[in-house]
Amino acid sequence: MASPYTVAYMFPDAKSVGSVSAFRTKPMAKTDVDLIVTYCGVCHTDVHFIDNDWGMSRYPLVPGHEIVGHVTRVGTEVKELKVGDQVAMGCVAQSCYKCECCQKGRDNLCADRRFTYFHDTTDETGTHRHMGGFSSFMRTDYRKLYKVPRGLEQNHVGPLMCAGVTVFEPIRNLLGDSLDGKGKTIGVLGIGGLGHLALQFVSKTGATAVAFSRGKKKEEFTKFLGASYLVDTTNADAMQAAYGTLDQLIVCTSGGTFECDKFLPLVKPFGNMHLCGIPDAPITFTAQLLVFSRISISGNPTGGSTDTKLMLEFAAKHGIEPIIEEFPHSKAHEAIQKIRDGTIRFRAVLKNDLVDVEETLTALNNGYVKL
Amino acid sequence: MASPYTVAYMFPDAKSVGSVSAFRTKPMAKTDVDLIVTYCGVCHTDVHFIDNDWGMSRYPLVPGHEIVGHVTRVGTEVKELKVGDQVAMGCVAQSCYKCECCQKGRDNLCADRRFTYFHDTTDETGTHRHMGGFSSFMRTDYRKLYKVPRGLEQNHVGPLMCAGVTVFEPIRNLLGDSLDGKGKTIGVLGIGGLGHLALQFVSKTGATAVAFSRGKKKEEFTKFLGASYLVDTTNADAMQAAYGTLDQLIVCTSGGTFECDKFLPLVKPFGNMHLCGIPDAPITFTAQLLVFSRISISGNPTGGSTDTKLMLEFAAKHGIEPIIEEFPHSKAHEAIQKIRDGTIRFRAVLKNDLVDVEETLTALNNGYVKL
Incomplete structure (x- = not known):
């Protein structure tokens, strides 16, 4: 059976205007987790990728690497996370888990690192393009997801994951x-x-x-x-x-x-x-x-897993909060324009309006697992 | 009584041809030591200063900051060195001895550091221009002199002190x-x-x-x-x-x-x-x-006192030796020309022929202290 489609805000080509569209979800791997995206920050790097400023972009593009959401399903080998957990994701979607960098929690520097939305990731289901957090749902390896500590507002988590x-x-x-x-x-x-x-x-x-x-x-x-x-x-x-x-x-x-x-x-x-x-x-x-x-x-190019965990704990403990402006996912272009203009104060955050988030979270609370 | 003169190879002006001349020695301070220079390396930096490439030179100039020699006299407050000791000197002639850098043995980074031949040093005798190791004798503060460990050849010590x-x-x-x-x-x-x-x-x-x-x-x-x-x-x-x-x-x-x-x-x-x-x-x-x-x-700009001591010990222990070409002090211009031409293999070292070094060392061994 082919995988279902996921609704996302996508860019068909370099410097194009984005719009709500859909891509086919990758097959579920044993180490995959599904999550519903609640918020996703918009980073200036996203704009560089939308515009292919660094020549590394691939289209259609679903940007977004400052992601927070709730687990809706876990793969058969995932013990560390359970349905309903609030999790965050940053720039790195996969790494080798074996090299010196990975061993030291510096997986952001792994020679085989895969970034959240311009690289392929590989698992037993094959090799698939990874898509970013301008999406309604994500399917991704649990090892690059971080539990969100108590004390952080959901809409503040995204900007912490990169900025x-x-x-x-x-x-x-x-x-x-x-x-x-x-x-x-x-x-x-x-x-x-x-x-x-x-x-x-x-x-x-x-x-x-x-x-x-x-x-x-x-x-x-x-x-x-x-x-x-x-x-x-x-x-x-x-x-x-x-x-x-x-x-x-x-x-x-x-x-x-x-x-x-x-x-x-x-x-x-x-x-x-x-x-x-x-x-x-x-x-x-x-x-x-x-x-x-x-x-x-x-x-430094963002941080690795050790820094990410320590940073989330430190931010929660000391009440560190990004100052944000919120936009719905479906109006990502408005956020992007303010970033281009340099008028954003100080980080743009998208709120997922592509699917009925409330309904999904309620269903999760009631023990009903979507997907 | 005025101080005596010291014979040295001097440069009267920027890019001038040097010659053997003499300068008046500074008065002896309580922390000063006199030494007879046996060898002095010639560094590319010396050539930059001879030519005033960096606009910091002062003339008449006596270059040389890779110095080795024997103590011939010690000031009244000097307990750490005695007549006859073989000592080396590098780039730094004085520092504040109080700041964080000095405390950590990083006196080469002291904000008040004085380099061996383009700064003044100050003590109870007043403020005087410090002269470098193209000289026959030197009078300088004992705190910037390093005892030479056994096992190093005298003519190898100079290049170790900077390079x-x-x-x-x-x-x-x-x-x-x-x-x-x-x-x-x-x-x-x-x-x-x-x-x-x-x-x-x-x-x-x-x-x-x-x-x-x-x-x-x-x-x-x-x-x-x-x-x-x-x-x-x-x-x-x-x-x-x-x-x-x-x-x-x-x-x-x-x-x-x-x-x-x-x-x-x-x-x-x-x-x-x-x-x-x-x-x-x-x-x-x-x-x-x-x-x-x-x-x-x-x-890094050379090293401080901690690195200098460790380096000398390490070089002596492991037999690290610069490959040198020797020239007499009086023919420093020949060394300089080879450095300018890029043909020196690999460090030039001057051997003091400006005074009778043998006679002085013999006198020292016999307990007769010159100056």
Whole structure:
């Protein structure tokens, strides 16, 4: 028997207008789980893929890698999850589970990693294109699903699964598992979708959180998020006063050209400038600025399973919340347009209106398993 | 009473021809030590300073920061050294001794560090320009002198004090104080003055040392230095086969343009590309290569006191030796010309012929203290 169809918001071709359509669901594997998507965040990366900016997209495309939902069915080998569990999914849909990266919970760096919506995944049912969370339902391997801890709002979980773990990863890498930031000073450059989460995470570790932004207009807001103070990056004196003060600078700006030399001097010896966003243009820096101060420049592609679990627990414990704007799945184009315009404050989240979510959840509660 | 003069090979002005001349020695401070220079290495950085390439030079200039000699006199507060001790000196002549960097033995990164021949140092006798090791004698603070362990040839010590510690520093930073490289793979790009030492250090840690060089002509030589194999960087297939294999790539090339994107893919996730040499042009890289593989780019300006001590011990224990060409101090210009031409194999070392070193050392042995 052929698999049923799943309703989703799909893009037929690069830069096309999306619309509600349907794709044939992959066959159920022993390690698969079905979930009904309740919310799915929209990340700037989704827009890059919709537009095929990085030449890696495949169409028809169902984007979305900031996913939260409820388990509606589990494969025969799935012991860790049960029907009704609230689960989240991020960027990685499959990895080899054997390499050093996978063993260390850094499956986002596995050489055989498969991303949520532009790679194929393979199991005993064959090889199938994986589809993202702009969908009403998903069928995916349980090993890339994370139980959502109590205390997190459902519509907040999605943005944590990509934006959240992306900025959490360098902080944990700097501070270690204790996440004790006392005595450290960590800067956050760019107060948008990533930066407004980074400031919250940093300040909750006990580190001094410093916001770096053009002008002073976000000063009150960044203090609300936990910043000790804001440095106006257009003020040369303020910038110079901040030279050599940072253990880490988390760069949360994206697109355009990143003026690396302007920001390197902020970092202390043995400190780290860490890229969470990706500029459009290649990055150029003066080697002397790096070498003479013993600075490192690094970057990370979201986080792996260890960071994701720790991040969800940390966010739940400390009440870290993305600031979001909600749109129905069927109006994903409105969210995308605000992301393109740079007017989203600060993360877009889709709410599944493609199927009757309430009915499904009620049925789940009553012991009726859909699909 | 005015201080005596010291004979040295000096440069009167930028890009000038040097000659043997003399400068007035600074007054003796309580923490000063006098030493007779036996040998002094010539580093490419010396040539940059002779030419004022970096706009930081001051003339008349006495270069030289790879110094070894014997103590001929100690200041009233010096307990750690005595007349006759063989001592070495590197790039740093003074630091604050109080900051976090100094406390951690990273005095090369102290914000108030003073380099051996282009900064002033300050003590109770006032502020004086510090002069380098192209000199016959030196008067300098004992806290930046290192006892030379048994087992090192005198004429080998100089190059270890800059080139040696520069490449040792990232290795220790990667492996920790144990310097146990077992299971790690470390690449060395550029087999010259820095690279031929880096390969020796890497292989003696037990790590797999991989040489990266243009063509195969250095293959036998790099194996002699400890490399497990050589990758020809002009061979695209060989390079691709090496992608993702390195825990660290130590970049020992200098000058020109560094093709960062060509070498970033060699590094494993959470691995490190480390710059020991400085290219002339700013470095440009594609952010995705760094971010998607979770790589860091770093660099270091020589090493601090902790690394210097550990490096000297490690080199003595494992028989690590620079390959040198010797020139008399009075013919420093010949060494400089070979460095400019890129024909030096692999480090130039000056032997002090400006004064009668034998006579002084004999006098020292007989208990007669010069100066």
